[in-house]
Amino acid sequence: MLIVLTPLLVTQAIVLILFYGTYLNVVSRRLSDGITGEVSLVISMLERTPEQDRREALLRDASARTQLEFVFHPNATLGREGTNHVLGPIDDDFERALHQGLGRPFFVDWSAVPETVRVSIALPDGVLDVLTPHKRLSIGPIWMFVAWAFSSSALLFVIAALFMRNQVRAIRRLAQAAELFGLGRDEGAIRPQGAREVRQAAIAFNRMQDRVNRFVAQRTAVLAGVSHDLRTPLTRLRLSMAMLPTKGRIQAEDLQPDIQDMVTDIEDMERLIGSYLSFARGEGSERPVLTDLRSLIDEVAVAARRAGGQVLGVEGREGVEIPARPDALKRALTNLADNARRHGGAMRISLWEGERRIEITVEDNGPGIPPDQRETILQSTRSGSNGGSGLGLTIVRDIIHAHGGTIRLLESPLGGLGVLLSLPK
Incomplete structure (x- = not known):
């Protein structure tokens, strides 16, 4: 599961870094530069229009065409400069654009009106307030993209886990069959399941198990047959030894020690054959x-x-x-x-x-x-x-x-x- 999860998380992290580290920064700077250019153009027109009535008409026309709201306060002064927003790169880009595009004191208030940014600009004869919709400075909240990225990763991870669960189940079944076979608890052939490679492994295990069982059975049969066949000549030898002292002119008492030694050797051989038969039965099909x-x-x-x-x-x-x-x-x-x-x-x-x-x-x-x-x-x-x-x-x-x-x-x-x-x- 880590093989699946780790690449997903790394990929999403790279996407976030590249997207929000490059693309969104570029878009944010361009939006800030666009609004700054429109405000700079309106200020330039105001400075060339000293008449108060024409200024009001100019500001109304600019508000209708730029989707910005312009309000001029004659003889007002700017109380503070800078910005009161400290949440991200959008504020930095907008402040930088205003510094470069206006070249005069200003204050950016991000909390005066909901969903609106108010920019107060100091002019020689007053203060110009520019109300800018927040959506013109931002593409969208970053948490939406982050939530979408990680929710899609979680969905893919769940789907991969469901598919991989079947593969792991088949591998565990194969491992359990191999363990039981190694413990001498032959449960028979296992049913191949899962991916092609897992099925091939199960088929190979079944073939190996069959070959091992066939080899053991053949070895057991040969060992048991040889051990059983050896008992026949040993029985004949024992019978001959029992009858040997009564044949010919050889005295029984002269041969008795040698016969007893041979009988002892035959008994040892019979015990050895009995052990072989016992060993063969131990390898049987119990x-x-x-x-x-x-x-x-x-x-x-x-x-x-x-x-x-x-x-x-x-x-x-x-x-x-x-x-x-x-x-x-x-x-x-x-x-x-x-x-x-x-x-x-x-x-x-x-x-x-x-x-x-x-x-x-x-x-x-x-x-x-x-x-x-x-x-x-x-x-x-x-x-x-x-x-x-x-x-x-x-x-x-x-x-x-x-x-x-x-x-x-x-x-x-x-x-x-x-x-x-x-x-x-």
């Missing part, structure tokens, strides 16, 4: 719904206790709800609880509600992660003897980012690692 976070956290805590973990407490009030993908968010919290169970055994889950964000903290009493490794560790989970699959925190990070949130690794008061999840309301 729609956001209003989700009770405290109920979701309670379910995760119950599952962690059943798996052998120790849940020291679940903090946070009931009824905290946000739009979320409940299965994906539950999978993220379950991964964190499993990490806490494997690396520490004891955990605490907290829920905090802010004005614009929700924070969930999962703390454990494990060995923790050094501060200089926390940024890189989000690219993969802690792995080792406890059977980390390599994708736990990656899945959590991906799910939280898909909800428009953030994840941070902190020190836990329990002595281990604290994972802070921040989600928008």
Whole structure:
């Protein structure tokens, strides 16, 4: 709106300065010079006509022809000189013209008669009063032009605001759709509205949204298919390992340690494939719904206790709800609880509600992660003897980012690692 309003005001200010600073001044000087010339001519004729009766006839004839009223006061004297008007350039122009055109004392009274200016001029044998209509010295009041200029600007501004309001509404709708899409709340395609450029932006956004969704679906399908297909040879390998000790002359007790190591490797590979499938499901087509976070956290805590973990407490009030993908968010919290169970055994889950964000903290009493490794560790989970699959925190990070949130690794008061999840309301 400032882009529209500022040029209007600047243009009107320039018009006022140029019009009233140049054109009106020129017109005012010419009007003053014209009246001064007529008065000077009448005075010159009076000085050449000493007879009183002829003077009266001359003044009557001059009043009729010039639209000025002339009154001569014999043997009168001029009481004061100058002018009593201090309101603008018209008085200055008129006074200057009288000084230059008459060359004798005078007094200009702007308030003696309404809408009339009285000029008293000192003559050798009296005083000549000239009554001049005010309209002969002024084009019009300046406030009328100023009011017209600014009222037209206000009218144009209102019209521009009405048209621009529709454009801004379309841009805001596009911005809201982009924000929701970034938070993982896909509301579908938006209807293009507004000016051509705004409609083109909306169409481009719809195409981008469709391409992103298609890319994610294709990647998810490929990842899920590959992970599922890998389970078939692993199952055959497990079966072969189970049957291997009974074949041939090789003693079972000689092969038992090697077979057990291979079975352990196969179990690790199955866990890795399970994580890939879990990651693929997290990227699926689940729609956001209003989700009770405290109920979701309670379910995760119950599952962690059943798996052998120790849940020291679940903090946070009931009824905290946000739009979320409940299965994906539950999978993220379950991964964190499993990490806490494997690396520490004891955990605490907290829920905090802010004005614009929700924070969930999962703390454990494990060995923790050094501060200089926390940024890189989000690219993969802690792995080792406890059977980390390599994708736990990656899945959590991906799910939280898909909800428009953030994840941070902190020190836990329990002595281990604290994972802070921040989600928008």
